[in-house]
Amino acid sequence: MTNETPTAQIGVTGLATMGRNLARNIARHGYVTAVHNRSDAKTKALVEEFGHEGTFVPGYSAEEFVASLTSPRTIIIMVKAGAPTDAVIDELAPLLSEGDILVDGGNAHFADTRRREAALRERGIHFAGVGVSGGEEGALLGPSIMPGGSEHAYAKLGPILADIAVDVDGTPCSTHVGPDGAGHFVKMVHNGIEYADMQLIAEAYDLLRHGLGRTPAQLAEVFESWNSGDLESFLIEITARVLRQDDPTTPGRPLVDVIVDEAEQKGTGRWTVQTALDLGTPVSGIAEAVFARALSGSSAQRKAAQGVLPGPAEVPADAEAGGARVGEPGGEEGAGGFVDAADAESFIDDVRAALYASKVVAYAQGFDMIRAGSTEYGWGIDPGAMATIWRGGCIIRARFLDRIREAYEKQPDLPSLLVDPYFADAVARGQEAWRRVVVQSVTAGIPAPGFSSSLAYYDGLRRERSSAALVQGQRDLFGAHTYRRVDRPGSFHVEWGGDLSESQTA
Numbered sequence: 001m002t003n004e005t006p007t008a009q010i011g012v013t014g015l016a017t018m019g020r021n022l023a024r025n026i027a028r029h030g031y032v033t034a035v036h037n038r039s040d041a042k043t044k045a046l047v048e049e050f051g052h053e054g055t056f057v058p059g060y061s062a063e064e065f066v067a068s069l070t071s072p073r074t075i076i077i078m079v080k081a082g083a084p085t086d087a088v089i090d091e092l093a094p095l096l097s098e099g100d101i102l103v104d105g106g107n108a109h110f111a112d113t114r115r116r117e118a119a120l121r122e123r124g125i126h127f128a129g130v131g132v133s134g135g136e137e138g139a140l141l142g143p144s145i146m147p148g149g150s151e152h153a154y155a156k157l158g159p160i161l162a163d164i165a166v167d168v169d170g171t172p173c174s175t176h177v178g179p180d181g182a183g184h185f186v187k188m189v190h191n192g193i194e195y196a197d198m199q200l201i202a203e204a205y206d207l208l209r210h211g212l213g214r215t216p217a218q219l220a221e222v223f224e225s226w227n228s229g230d231l232e233s234f235l236i237e238i239t240a241r242v243l244r245q246d247d248p249t250t251p252g253r254p255l256v257d258v259i260v261d262e263a264e265q266k267g268t269g270r271w272t273v274q275t276a277l278d279l280g281t282p283v284s285g286i287a288e289a290v291f292a293r294a295l296s297g298s299s300a301q302r303k304a305a306q307g308v309l310p311g312p313a314e315v316p317a318d319a320e321a322g323g324a325r326v327g328e329p330g331g332e333e334g335a336g337g338f339v340d341a342a343d344a345e346s347f348i349d350d351v352r353a354a355l356y357a358s359k360v361v362a363y364a365q366g367f368d369m370i371r372a373g374s375t376e377y378g379w380g381i382d383p384g385a386m387a388t389i390w391r392g393g394c395i396i397r398a399r400f401l402d403r404i405r406e407a408y409e410k411q412p413d414l415p416s417l418l419v420d421p422y423f424a425d426a427v428a429r430g431q432e433a434w435r436r437v438v439v440q441s442v443t444a445g446i447p448a449p450g451f452s453s454s455l456a457y458y459d460g461l462r463r464e465r466s467s468a469a470l471v472q473g474q475r476d477l478f479g480a481h482t483y484r485r486v487d488r489p490g491s492f493h494v495e496w497g498g499d500l501s502e503s504q505t506a
């Protein structure tokens with residue numbers, strides 16, 4: 001324990017990729033920053049390498065770290081989600097006093113945040129679950145921040161977070177989301193949308209590669225051109241960078257062709273889908289993205305199916321392989337694709353339209369889920385404010401978030417983003433192309449679950465009658481589960497095993 005007078009205005013514990021850069025960002029903004037990590041090496045390295053960037057106060061034990069902070073203390077935890085976060089809270093909480101603010105900036109499950117907030121509130125400690133997005137660079141230069149927790153905690157925390165968040169058009173990408181788990185809930189949905197967006201871009205790439213037989217570097221140009229239109233976004237920008245990159249060990253061989261084609265996941269996309277199932281919100285685009293990652297990783301099943309399950313007979317073998325066999329350079333422009341060279345430009349336009357429309361569906365589903373979560377937990381989340389803070393800093397930052405913000409500003413109770421006049425018109429203009437792309441993907445045997453499920457969702461929303469009437473009839477027949485009628489209120493049942501008369505049950 002140190003006897004020195006505490007000087008640090010804020011502390012960060014957990015100095016790996018995110019915590020280290022977040023601490024540097026805070027210190028660069030003039031805050032005296034206490035830093036601590038379970039193992040000392042990271043603390044020492046931070047102070048040695050970046051000590052000149054601001055005023056850091058290293059703490060080599062939890063006691064020393066806490067003692068270096070002025071009261072009421074504010075501490076940001078930036079460690080692995082789950083048990084490590086609980087371990088850090090358990091170590092810090094006994095050292096804290098009433099009125100101190102403990103912030104979890106990791107990717108915690110919102111239910112854990114609710115539990116932790118309730119437990120710490122009983123001890124007079126304000127616990128704030130804060131979503132942070134932007135990766136390593138964002139943490140340093142300005143992330144998008146989704147703070148949850150009490151108004152009291154936010155009154156102290158808000159100005160610091162606004163200082164370190166990225167700024168778009170004079171507005172910081174940080175705003176109070178709502179109490180207890182609201183911030184981590186919104187961060188989880190952000191990540192679910194991230195999964196969907198990445199899956200859709202990957203499908204667009206797959207279709208273009210196999211449809212046109214172009215090299216990844218040639219496709220990088222397509223994505224670069226898309227990035228100056230309505231698809232402009234961080235994920236499109238980095239897609240072009242990845243596709244342009246050669247294997248550092250073999251110049252001329254595209255990096256994307258030597259990366260193992262099994263997508264990993266830390267869990268936030270899966271949590272989004274699990275939570276959506278509980279809330280009854282159809283986030284089919286996000287679910288397809290999670291399942292596509294799982295299928296990519298089902299190596300035993302994939303290996304067993306290859307060479308056993310046939311693809312479409314009329315598609316040239318070259319197009320199925322897409323000139324993308326590991327170790328081979330990509331095909332020449334127009335060679336080996338399933339699209340005629342003369343139709344290449346219109347195919348590219350169609351894929352762009354399908355990507356845009358599917359992306360609108362993914363965001364529409366994500367925003368529906370935020371509304372459902374907010375209603376369920378009484379958080380009072382403002383969807384337009386979430387679109388505003390996602391415009392910069394985060395992984396899903398995109399030009400069209402401005403349009404989403406405008407849509408919710410005009411109509412805060414918008415039933416679906418898809419019915420906002422701007423998006424309804426944009427999707428309507430692309431829907432024929434979207435349908436053509438889904439048909440082509442099916443015909444060519446190239447899976448595009450994101451494109452096709454988003455289109456099915458769109459059709460499911462817009463059709464006046466759905467096939468669910470038959471499902472209700474089936475449920476009533478086998479289980480007397482009853483159905484509602486279009487022409488009368490109440491619940492009804494048919495005597496299926498008897499005289500087929502209908503009775504009203506409620």
Ligand SMILES: NC(=O)C1=CN([C@@H]2O[C@H](COP(=O)(O)OP(=O)(O)OC[C@H]3O[C@@H](n4cnc5c(N)ncnc54)[C@H](OP(=O)(O)O)[C@@H]3O)[C@@H](O)[C@H]2O)C=CC1
Nearest residue numbers: 014015016017018019038039078079080081084106107135
């Ligand atoms: N990486 C990213 O792009 C993003 C990450 N996040 C989230 O931010 C948090 C930090 O992520 P990241 O920087 O990548 O680091 P990691 O998720 O890899 O976590 C490493 C840190 O956790 C600490 N830690 C692990 N177990 C324990 C434990 N039992 N007790 C105390 N400390 C422990 C490590 O300490 P030690 O050095 O001693 O091992 C280290 O400081 C995570 O919750 C992550 O999900 C959020 C947005 C983006």
Ligand SMILES: O=C(CO)[C@H](O)[C@H](O)COP(=O)(O)O
Nearest residue numbers: 133134264265266267268395
């Ligand atoms: O939180 C993030 C960005 O906002 C991380 O990048 C995200 O956790 C990556 O997730 P996964 O490893 O599951 O793809």
